[in-house]
Structures are given as C-alpha cells and as structure tokens.
Amino acid sequence: MTFKIRNILQTIWSFRIKKLITFLIIFGVIFSLLQIYLFLDDDNDEEDDDDEDDGNRNIPKDTAVILWWTPFGTENKIRKCEKHSCYFTNNRVYKNHSNLKGVLFYASNLKIYDLPIPRGVDVRWALLHEESPRNCLFLTNYDALSLFNYSSTFSRYSDVPLTLMYLTNIKHLTDTKYYRSVEEKNKLIDQGLASVVYIQSNCDTVNDRDSYISELMKYIKIDSYGSCLNNKKLPDNLKYNYIDNLDSHEFKMFVGQYKFTLAFENAVCHDYISEKLWRPLVVGSVPIYYGSPSFKDWLPNNHSAISVNDFSGPKQLAEFINYLSINDDQYKEYLSHKLLKNSIKNSKIINKFIKKSEIIFYDYVKLFECSVCEKLYDNKYQTLNIDHYNCPKPKSIFNNNTVLKNWWIDSWNYEKCLAKLMHKYVLNNSSINYDKFNNDKQKC
Known part of the structure; x- marks a missing residue:
C-alpha cells in the first residue's frame, strides 16, 4: 500500500x-x-519621427541645415564631419528654416519647374551626378551650371570628383581572378570565338556609336551579344537579365575570354569614364575605347587601352586589332598591369586609394555632403563653370568635325533653351508657375 x-x-x-x-x-x-x-x-x-518631422526639431543655432531637394543620401540627422556638424535632411519643410545654408540636388531628378526659390542670399546650391547627361542635357550649359556653387560629377575639377567611381579598388586592376592567358585566348579563337566582343543594349545614343561599329564589323569579326547589332546569343547562365548582372563573377569570366572589348561610351564628356572602360581592364581584355577625350589621363599606364580616335577610321582600327591579335608579344604589352609587378604608374589612381583601399558610390556621397558642410562654415564657394560638366555638342563618331543630324541634336538645342529659362527663373527669385513654365518652354 x-x-x-x-x-x-x-x-x-x-x-x-x-x-x-x-x-x-x-x-x-x-x-x-x-x-x-x-x-x-x-x-x-x-523612423516615424523622421517621417513626421515638422521642421521644429531642436537644432542648435550654430548647426547648418543642408537640404536634399531631390531626396538621395541622407538620414535626417546631425552628422559630424571633419571639423563641423551639419543637419542633413530631405524634408522640404526646412526650405525656409533659419539655419538652412545649403541645398543638394541629384541631377537626374532635378526638374526646372520644381526649384527651391525664392533662394536665400546666403544659401548655396550643390550638384551631384555620376552619369552621362543624356537625361539632363540642360546641365551641359553654363546658364544652368552657374547657378550652383559646389559639384560632385565625373569631372576632375569637382569638389568631390567621381572620375574613378567605377574603379572601386586598385587591386582589381592587378588581380588575375578573371584573367585568361594569351595561349588560352588563342585556343578559343581557333575554336570559333571572335577576338573582339561587343555587349550593348542601349542602341539610341548621342554619338551614334553603332554606325561606327557596324562599319568596323566589315573588317574584323566581332561577337555582339546585346540588343545592338546582335549576332550571337549569350550562354544560358547569362541570357536572362544580364544587364542586372554586369558585375557578376560569371559575366566577368565571360568577358575575360576575349582579347578585346569594344568600350564605347553613350556620351562624350571630359573625364566621364564609366564601367565600360574599367570592366575590361579588370578582367584582362584590352579596351577599344571611345568616349572621354581625356581618358588616357586615367589609365593604369600608357599602354593599357586602344583609342578609337587614334585611327582615321574603322578600317584602320581593324587592321591594328588584327595585327595585335596575331602578335602575342605586342598584345601582352597592353596587359602589363596583369602580367608585371608595379606596373600601375598613374599617380592619379595610386593617390586615390592611399587612404582607403576600396571606395564605393555611397562613400562619395558622404564625402560630398561633408565637403559642402565644411565649406559652408568656412564660407568657401564658387560659381560652377563648364569644366564641372564638360560635354560638348554631339559630333559624328566618324568625323569629330561633323555635327550629327538627329533628334539628339534637337534635344541638345532645346535643353540649351531650358537652361536659359532656368537661369532666368532663379535670378528673378520668384516661385515658378507650372503652367507658365510649360508656355515658356514651348517657345524654345
């Protein structure tokens, strides 16, 4: 129991x-x-506090407010820069704040009929743009540029230059991760691969580049995979949304098979150098370049790329490519940054990466914000000139003395008129009526 x-x-x-x-x-x-x-x-x-900010935050009297008029890179917070602190915001309620000292614009989103005017006497304007001017052609004119006091563009003359933006790490130039030896490339050519690759899907460009490449194809074999002048299909692992994967390991390995890459910019601007040049340099394919007249100033060394402008026409260029393709020793001279130690001789590249080994676009945005902040406190500013966004009127790729006759030229002339309108509106310092703007632009 x-x-x-x-x-x-x-x-x-x-x-x-x-x-x-x-x-x-x-x-x-x-x-x-x-x-x-x-x-x-x-x-x-x-986050709600940021969203519901009514402009009455307790901002110290000695803290400058910097407003992103076209929302881009801000946290709606006070940030300490080198010596001074600024409050960065994208809330337009701060347009009339007593501490407002600077207004930042991202060029692609800038609308002439939507400007922060009237503009305070001591309020400075700053312009950020890393792209070509195809969607903001009015900024290629002095009338528009002269309204700004600071810039971060592709130009070396900017307060924060973005010329090397697409080269994020100097080690990428010497790394052999994607590099194929000349012997491997020769075998691939024997198996049917062309020596030159062209991959482009934006076929409507300011400089009419496809006309030149179409002529070049008459004299040399080119594998063209994009929408423009397409004659070959991409491999299965790249054919879907390849544009979104241009920086992928698979895509770089694919481009690295080719001896040469056609690297034609969609616009010709001084110091505007996109990934079209840097990608082949990184993977070990020699760029055949057309674009920035000053691009040689930024190459790893004096023998890194072939300039289209060094040849009188497509036939002469094709003859030189064919010569290099069958002469291995001469071809290797263009790959010294991959094959030889200490082969990067360009001080502009070397100095850029002394303080930080890797720099991405986000870093440039923060640098620009703080550059504006510091200069506002020091009362340092300028009137931008054409050097900050130097994109001449489009000319024929076949002959730089011949002006093109296409809708891009019409757009360029039209946007020049819009730049004058913009200048007039800002100088008058009165709010812009949208209907009046539409009427005025019809006269352009």
Whole structure:
C-alpha cells in the first residue's frame, strides 16, 4: 500500500515538474518575442519621427541645415564631419528654416519647374551626378551650371570628383581572378570565338556609336551579344537579365575570354569614364575605347587601352586589332598591369586609394555632403563653370568635325533653351508657375 502511494506521489510530482518546465519554456519564448517587438517598435518610432518631422526639431543655432531637394543620401540627422556638424535632411519643410545654408540636388531628378526659390542670399546650391547627361542635357550649359556653387560629377575639377567611381579598388586592376592567358585566348579563337566582343543594349545614343561599329564589323569579326547589332546569343547562365548582372563573377569570366572589348561610351564628356572602360581592364581584355577625350589621363599606364580616335577610321582600327591579335608579344604589352609587378604608374589612381583601399558610390556621397558642410562654415564657394560638366555638342563618331543630324541634336538645342529659362527663373527669385513654365518652354 505504501509503495503504491509513493508511486502515485512520484507521478504527480513528475507531472508538475514537466508542467513547470513547459510553462517556463513558453514564458521564455513569449518574453523573447516581446523584447523583439519592443526593439522593432522603438526603431519604427524613430523612423516615424523622421517621417513626421515638422521642421521644429531642436537644432542648435550654430548647426547648418543642408537640404536634399531631390531626396538621395541622407538620414535626417546631425552628422559630424571633419571639423563641423551639419543637419542633413530631405524634408522640404526646412526650405525656409533659419539655419538652412545649403541645398543638394541629384541631377537626374532635378526638374526646372520644381526649384527651391525664392533662394536665400546666403544659401548655396550643390550638384551631384555620376552619369552621362543624356537625361539632363540642360546641365551641359553654363546658364544652368552657374547657378550652383559646389559639384560632385565625373569631372576632375569637382569638389568631390567621381572620375574613378567605377574603379572601386586598385587591386582589381592587378588581380588575375578573371584573367585568361594569351595561349588560352588563342585556343578559343581557333575554336570559333571572335577576338573582339561587343555587349550593348542601349542602341539610341548621342554619338551614334553603332554606325561606327557596324562599319568596323566589315573588317574584323566581332561577337555582339546585346540588343545592338546582335549576332550571337549569350550562354544560358547569362541570357536572362544580364544587364542586372554586369558585375557578376560569371559575366566577368565571360568577358575575360576575349582579347578585346569594344568600350564605347553613350556620351562624350571630359573625364566621364564609366564601367565600360574599367570592366575590361579588370578582367584582362584590352579596351577599344571611345568616349572621354581625356581618358588616357586615367589609365593604369600608357599602354593599357586602344583609342578609337587614334585611327582615321574603322578600317584602320581593324587592321591594328588584327595585327595585335596575331602578335602575342605586342598584345601582352597592353596587359602589363596583369602580367608585371608595379606596373600601375598613374599617380592619379595610386593617390586615390592611399587612404582607403576600396571606395564605393555611397562613400562619395558622404564625402560630398561633408565637403559642402565644411565649406559652408568656412564660407568657401564658387560659381560652377563648364569644366564641372564638360560635354560638348554631339559630333559624328566618324568625323569629330561633323555635327550629327538627329533628334539628339534637337534635344541638345532645346535643353540649351531650358537652361536659359532656368537661369532666368532663379535670378528673378520668384516661385515658378507650372503652367507658365510649360508656355515658356514651348517657345524654345
């Protein structure tokens, strides 16, 4: 009898212990979830504070407000730069704040009918743009540029130049991860691969580059994979959305098979050098380049790329490519940055990466914000001139003295008129009526 009672008590006790353990586990899970919820809720509250900012934040009187008029790179917070602190925001309610000292614009989103005017006497304007001017041609004119006081563009003359933006790390130039030896490339050519590759899907360009390449194809074999002048299909692993994967390992390995890459920019601007030049240099394919007249100033060394402008026409260029393709020693001279140690001789590249080994676009944006912040406090500013966005009127790729006759030229002339309108509106310093703007631009 005693034995049975003991067993019953042990069973009851065991059951209670299990219930207690189960309860503690459930309680622990609920408590953890509650903590996570409260943490996220706090974050959301902070975000809501930013969104609901009514312009009455407790900003110190000696802290400059810098407004992103075209929302781009800001946290709606006070940030310490080198010597000074500024409050960066994209909330337009700060347009009339007593501390407003600077207004930042991202050029692609800048609308002439939507400007922060009237403009305060001591309010400086700053322009950021890393792309070609195809969607903001009015900025290629002095009338528009002269309204700004600071710039971060592809020009070396900018406050924060973006000329080397597409080269994120100097080691990429010497790394042999994607490099194929000349012997490997020769075997691939024997198997049917062309010596030259062209991959482009933007066929409507300011400089009419496809006309030149179409002529070049008459004299040399070119594998063209994009929408423009297409004559070959991409491999299965690249054919879908390859434009979104231009920086992928697979795409770089693919381009690295070719001895040469046609690297034609979609616009001709001084110092505007896109990934079209840097990608082949990184993978070890010699760029055949057309674009920035000053691009040689930025090459790893004096023998890194072939300039289209060094030849009188496509036929002469094709003859030189064919010569290099069958003369390995001469071809290798263009790959010294991959084959030889200490072969990067360009001080512009070397000095750029002394302080930081890798620089991405986000870093440039932050540098520009702080550059403007510091210069506002020091009362340093300028009136931008054409050097900050030097994109001459489009000319024929066949003959730089012949002006093209296409809708791009019409657009260029039209945007020149818009630049004058913009200048007039800002100087008048009165709000722009959208209907009046539409009427005025019809006269251009």
